[in-house]
Amino acid sequence: MAYILIGFLALLSFYMITALTSWYRLRRFPGPILATFSWIWLTFACQSGRSDEIYLAMRRKYKAPLIRIAPDFLFTDNAEIIRHINGARSPYVRDDWYRGFTVNPYVPSMLSATDEKTHNFLKSKTNPGYYGRDVPGLETGINSQILSLKSYIRDRYISTATQLKFMDLGKAIEYYALDAITMVGFGKEWGFLRADEDLNSFIETVSTVAPFIQLCTDIPFARNLFMSKVMLKLVGPKYTDKKGFGNLMRVSREAIEKRFGGEPGKGQDLLESFMRRGLSMAECEAEIPTLVIAGSDTTAGVIRSGLLHLMTSPKAYHRLQAEIDDAIGTGKVSWPISHVEARELPYLQAVIYEAIRINPPNQILMPKVVPAGGDVLLGKYRVPAGTKIGVNSMAVQRDTAVFGDDVDLFRPERFLEGPTVEKRLEMERQVDLSWGYGRYICSGKLVAQMELNKVFFELLRDFDFQLVNPQAPWTRRLHIVYFVKDMWVKVTERDKVQSAER
Template sequence: MSLQTECFIVWALGLPVFFQASAVAGFLVLGYLVYYRYFHSLAKYPGPPLASVTNLWKTYHLWNLHLPHTLVRLHEQYGDVVRVGPNDLSFRNPDAVNTIYKAGRQLKKTAFYDGFTTFNPNLFGTQDEEIHAIRRRQMAHAFSLQSIKEMEHLVDSHILKLRKNLDHFSDSNREFDLKDMIAFYVFDVLGELAFSRSFDSQDERSLALLPPVNDHIYLACLMGMTPEALPWIKKVLPFIPIPWLQRLFHARAQLRDLTAACVRQRIEAGNTDRKDLLSSLLVATDPETGSKLTELDINTEAFAMIVAGSHTTSGTLTLLFSHLLQNPEILNKVIQELDLNLSNETGQVISYKALEKDLPYTMACIYENFRINPVFTMPLPRKILAPGGLVIQGCQIPRKTTVFSLNHVVHHNPSVWGKDHDQFKPDRFLGPNSKQLQGYLSPFSTGHRMCIGKNMAMMNILKVLSTVLRNYKMEMVHPEEPVETLSVGISEKKGRLICRISRR
């Protein structure tokens, strides 16, 4: 050892303990930064430098409500594979979607989903594949197309209430917010189909009646973005006296109380001839013990019904009407197709059976709305468990890497959709490769963990769209304003959708 080195050691040991500890901590932090930035197994993948060393990068962009749009820009800058976290990769190519979400147990959900847990992990959030398989089997029949069709008359009763409100605005020649009217309708239908009760929000037309779903999901995603610290975060955050943070926790408590009240009321009603989505859980039994589900188990899944069944459908319908009303030529084509094919529908509400006819242009508009503004815009991360890693888009990705493919990013890949991917163009789904393009859409996710409520959502979308357009003439008050979205993990139209309406 040289004299200079010995002198340095003697000098360092003579420093106060605080400075010694600070020096050690500094070297450790420096070593961490250098390793993850330059020597980690994912260092070869491009991405923002800050993202390579901390997940707080993703947390910040989610916090400012623009994570999906930020990821689109990053992929435009860096290509199809982007490093967006110390151990996270984002993929843009549609082929990656099937690899990631249809690979079965080679990949599993990560601790990100623990941020959503309010009762116990539900069908959406559970990382236990056995529990997921059991619960999905128990709920599958209730959410089947046949079962949803059997409840169509209940949907119709609330579309009639929607029409009553629209008639009021037509007769009074008043401007109104279509976004609110759709939200009231969807929430009431959800209550009817899930719990055999209406929330009567269409009667009251008060925003205070709508569940604070956005705040719950915003909180869940913010916490889940740093999964390695989530247990600590969940213990500490509720006690931080920041007003907006306390609002999010209060919103989650409101949703929890609403769920518990709905379930308790439904249990007390007992077995009835009327079936609803909760019926399957009330009679379900544990395959091993034969015992019925506990009230906590039922609350767990009912909570997911309220969260997933309200905002996603209302957000999709609001954006669909926004794009149609902003494009009169496209709107007129949809109206002409509906008038031609539904001329025998003389009732006040269009039947779902009639909507199962071939309506290519109407469906093209729905597909294009799913593409340009998918509502479910949170990352759906998976951790690779396969011992040798997994090949995704020709890249050998190491075991324990977290991967995801955000639908908003895939849906705005210019190599698939063209340079006009930011424009609403339904005709792209009417060409010779329309089936292939439909296969690239994932508005309800894909694979064995895809959304169980797809049939209910599609019925609502088709019935509301067709009934409104067949019976009313509507226009946006400010058609010059661009259709923009904000994302808390699920997206919605930014601002209001003020319209005028008259009977046809």
């Protein structure tokens, strides 16, 4: 009994000393009390399904550019700090947090790599594809899936004067995003739109495991336990799985094996580019599944939120449609609209900026580690070496000093009516932080922007959307990405505007 008591007291003493040490290191930074000595607060926040709201509330409560969310973890919404940390010559490095996205414990992807040399190598080899230099058919592939989405709506869900139909817009956009990214990734869409179903329960499985993945990214104990090589071998996704992420790995492997086995590539997809630039088969197998998840859900989140806010903002909805009709009527745009043409439509661009601002595509913390010797931020905040600093993405886009007091309002006009050109550019640069910055900028940014330019224009070119239940427009939760259900809308066909060129 005495030994048990001594052991208990020793453990208690160790915990108290550790907790006191943790508190002392970052004692000058505000945050929840639980966060000063434990990971309990962050665990509850990341598992709540609404961490974006919680993090924004923290910023508004503590009114500080750096807030403590765990014993050695701060997050920030300050643009200057974010640019400083992520700049090209910054000594900050990726935290082990990124290992939470590990698929193959022996082969890192660009997302899961924590070694800077490995990350930079993978980025240099994949960027020519992502930015279209190696994939001349990038836009053509996206166009094909935009047209598939329009056919999906027109063939199945159009309401008429004699027939009423409801469509789950959230599901439709998810199907489109997956088909678009698989077309871009390995030259053939997966076929969600064609089947009008969750193929191999992929979306359901990802939705189920996402809270666990977020736990493994945000909480070191969970990450070290479950992302170990042994645990990944035992319980991780496998190529033999018939459903979910394992099935995506299998489909990706089959396409990759065919290419490496001599099947001629058409030079029209990212896989062909990755191979041409020297990625091994194993590296491609790690990269492609990550591309599908990251490249579909983030884009789908912006599209769904943007359409929702347009439907609940009649002034913005009708102004965008008026610009679309004018562009068609004056012959300024082709069919479907090109990326270059879309960038010349000011209100469309304002809507896209506002859609990203109101619902940033990345709501994950993405922490970097303070280098040896520590750092002084904004000239006055001394941060010890080894401290993790993440990004409070929602708060970045709710900065009243940048966007004005009406930051919670969907108002695209703010990007057109700023008092000066410099102010409008400042707002755009702030929104662009949603894609990352410097050496950590999102490689898929161009693909996502191309999709956004086309989707909003083409859907409102042909259709009118009306929410079935404006008081409860959807069911949504956040775990790494947003998962949306029951976004029911009524869709009707618009009268066609004839181009002046015809």
